[in-house]
Amino acid sequence: MTPAQSLLRAATGLNLSKAVVDRAIKNRMEQTAAADAEAYLRQMTPEEMTALVELVVVPESWFYRDPQAFAAMTEFVRARLGTEPGRLLRILSIPCAGGEEPYTIAMVLTDAGIPAANFMVDAFDISPTCVARAKSGIYGRNAFRAQDLAFRDLHFTSAGDGDYRVNDSIRQQVRFKQGNLLEFDLSARTGYYDVVFCRNLLIYFDKPTTKAAIGKLRALLADDGQLFAGYAEVPSFCQHGFTPLSYNQAFGLLKDSAAPAKLPRVPHAPRVPAKAPPPPAARSIASPPSLPTTTPLPLPPLRSRAPATRQAVTPTAAPGAPPAAAADLLAAARRLADLGDVKAAEKHCRDHLAQHPESAEAYFILGLLNELTNKPKMAEDYWKRCIYLQPDHYEALCHLALLAEANNDASGAAALKARAARIYKRQQAS
Ligand SMILES: C[S@@+](CC[C@H](N)C(=O)[O-])C[C@H]1O[C@@H](n2cnc3c(N)ncnc32)[C@H](O)[C@@H]1O
Incomplete structure (x- = not known):
């Protein structure tokens, strides 16, 4: 280094x-x-350090990103207020990027009829530019990638030039501050938050940093609170004191201490890997905690996660370019995919494949791009090619499992999930 x-x-x-x-x-x-x-x-x-950090962070976010988390959070908030109607629920969004996630939380709770006096969202990001953008509350096209944009009519006002500004009723529910998760001062906030959103940050950390970050989040979350992570981050939480909730695609977790006593195992069901805490005492928010249930393997959202680096979109690599340039092409392809520029992303993948015809990752991204453009059959073909080339490609297996589920192929989905779980377990063991 x-x-x-x-x-x-x-x-x-x-x-x-x-x-x-x-x-x-x-x-x-x-x-x-x-x-x-x-x-x-x-x-x-x-x-100067702040200016340098701005150039390496990945401030990628959009409204209603992975929406199941917001649905699960709303159920949790409703249930809490059902037993304690006068309560103020404290919600943390870290990292908040440009404010898309915390404003989504406020919009979803408002739409669910939760009174403004009953919740407050604190939002932090290490990047002062992100925090300033969040405070301004003005967003362009990229922030509105959800398919259903009804929320924009309800909670935004046109700001000209195709931009929209979040309405004050939503803005007043969120407090923004610049902050580094790893340096979070816990003295006044231990057990302070009922709900924590920490999505798409730990994927950029190494193992020791991930452990330290989860330690901070665990301290910030109330013992009976809920945490929402990015799909690829759930396994790390399971290794450090959390138990996943069985709410489909919400990637929610409870502190181990808060999970109910062990429940009967269902044979052959996919489980959280061995190094994670003992088989999930999972709880569905939708069903009573005492129901026997299994914890599903963390599955990816339909959209690709953010690219692994803030690589600028790189030009097509020259033939015979070194491997780093080829990796840049893939990073750029992921970034373009996240920006919704499917054509350019596809071109990057194909350019990469021209140099590396056996690149499983390029086929994986092509699969994502086809899924984004509603071509599930093509997506399936690409992901199958990906796992043919790299049989232990966890994400491709998860996407294929989701696709099988969507096609009502329950046994196919279960087999794919079980295979992904075995791979995950093996990777953790090594
Ligand atoms: C990909 S965004 C995730 C935003 C949002 N949670 C989501 O899932 O859409 C990652 C953000 O993490 C912020 N970040 C990076 N390191 C951080 C740290 N140590 N503490 C707080 N924020 C950090 C970056 O500035 C960037 O805005």
Whole structure:
């Protein structure tokens, strides 16, 4: 790891590639007229560090991203207020990126008829630019990627140039602040939050940082609260004191201490992997906690998760380019897919495949792109090709399982989930 990578890792926790860090340093050297990278690092100030961090974070988010989490949260809030009607429920969104997630929480609860006096959302992000954007409450096309945009008519006002501004009734429910999860001061907030959203952050951390971050989140969450993670992050939570909820595709978790006593096992059902805490004492929010149930394997959302780095969209690599450039093509393809630019993303995948015809990852992304454009059969073909080339591709297996479920092929879905669970278990063991 280079000194610049270590510096940024220490400041953010992010596991950044050398290419991303070098690009950010080069950019800042130009802005600050530093003679060379060493001189730039030597003259580092807190303000300059903030500017550098801005260049490596991935502030990708949109309204109603992975909507099942919001439905599960609403049920939880309703149930809580059912037993304690006067209560103020405290909700944390960290990281909040440009505010899309915390505003979605406020919109969903408002639409569910939860009185404004009964909930409050605190939202943090390490990036001051993100926090400023969130406070402004103005959003362009990219923030509105959900299929159903009825919420925009209800809770936004046109701000011209195709932009929309969140209405004040929603804005007043959310408090934004710049903050680093890893440096969160717990003294006044231990057990403070009834609900925590921490989605699509831990995927950028290494294992020790993930553990430290989960320790912070565990401390912030009330013992009887609920936490919502990104789908790929659920297994890490299971390894560090959480139990998944069996609410479909919400990726919700409870603290182990809050989970009900062990429930009977259902034979052959996919389970959380061995290194995770003992087989899930899962609880469905929709059903009474005492019902025997299994915990589903964390499954991916329909849309691709954010790209692994904030790689700028890279130009097509020249033939014979080194592997790093090929990896850039895939990172760029993921980013383009997230931005909804399916055509360009597809081109990046194909360019990558021209150099690496056996790239399972490229086929995986092509599958996602076809799913996004409502071509499930094509998506299935690509994911099958992906697992043919890489039989232990966990995400492709999860997507195929979801597709099988959508096609009412329960036994096919169960077999795929079981296979994915075995792979996950093996990967954890190694
Ligand atoms: C991909 S966004 C996730 C936003 C939102 N939770 C979602 O799922 O749509 C990741 C965000 O994490 C923020 N971030 C990175 N490291 C952080 C840290 N240590 N503490 C707080 N925020 C961080 C970045 O600035 C970026 O906005």
